[in-house]
Amino acid sequence: MSSKTDIAKTGNRVRIDYSILDNAVGYQLRLAQLKVFADFIETFEPMQLRPADFSTLLLMSRNPGLKMRELAEALGIQRANFVAIADMLESRGLAERHKSETDRRIQRFFLTKDGEAFVATMMKAWEEHEARMVAALGGPAERDKLLVLLRRMLATS
Amino acid sequence: MSSKTDIAKTGNRVRIDYSILDNAVGYQLRLAQLKVFADFIETFEPMQLRPADFSTLLLMSRNPGLKMRELAEALGIQRANFVAIADMLESRGLAERHKSETDRRIQRFFLTKDGEAFVATMMKAWEEHEARMVAALGGPAERDKLLVLLRRMLATS
DNA sequence: TATTGTTATACTCTATAACTATA
């Protein structure tokens, strides 16, 4: 199944010209992001966490009491699609919906005690993941250079 | 619908703590990639091209006569999912399947005359898109720095 | 009337299994 095997087997492998895509910002960004995603998904598979679940728990931990709408907006997720994430976190006992007394349409989210402990474990795994990505980049100096470039790009109009 | 309007309307906007995500390589890479994708999709919407269609035409143009399997592999697409793209390009008169005479299982792909002209137009639009991305980064020097970092990251194990 | 949370639904992208025709 490896490409090495394929080359040995077929023997008629063609050198493919990728030159333009090789120098395209968007294409290389996409490949790099896919690589990080793959490591992320592998890292959190044992904890049964997808990227959106991770970000949700992290935001809840740093910003207790946000409304559902605020959380969804902050995460760039549609309110409708956030419902399943909230249900899952609640059913696992990691987060709770608290109905507002003053405006009964509103629900504010809080981590449970178990949720806090879970986030602590989760962040340990995340730090290892991040360390692998920084190492792949070449080190903290390169990480900083990359973040400067990406932030400038994101800040522009 | 803009966030400005929302702030004015609700008045109770909360400052959300994003500090960890702000410094996470994967998160910033994802945001940057989404920004490039959004510009890409907008750029090629009038030509009715999705990212995979663009890459397919580009590879066909630079590597005439590739087998379907080689194209799919080079693009990182499942063979099964490549069929619809090939059908679409053929129905639009941009590409053609040529059945091999020596091995009748194999089809090699070639752009038509119309396809060649279309790719020329497509690449003009792409160069404008790329120029916008490079400008957002700060210029060609920053683009080069970014590509060096991304390539190192992709080369690592 | 407008907003919050919710349900239902649809569309894209991606992945897998299985078929056919060839080798």
Added chain:
DNA sequence: TATAGTTATAGAGTATAACAATA
């Protein structure tokens, strides 16, 4: 047996419309 192209299908992720409860 194995491979190339194909079909069918299922699972994510994401987007929109519409509803009930509430303001």
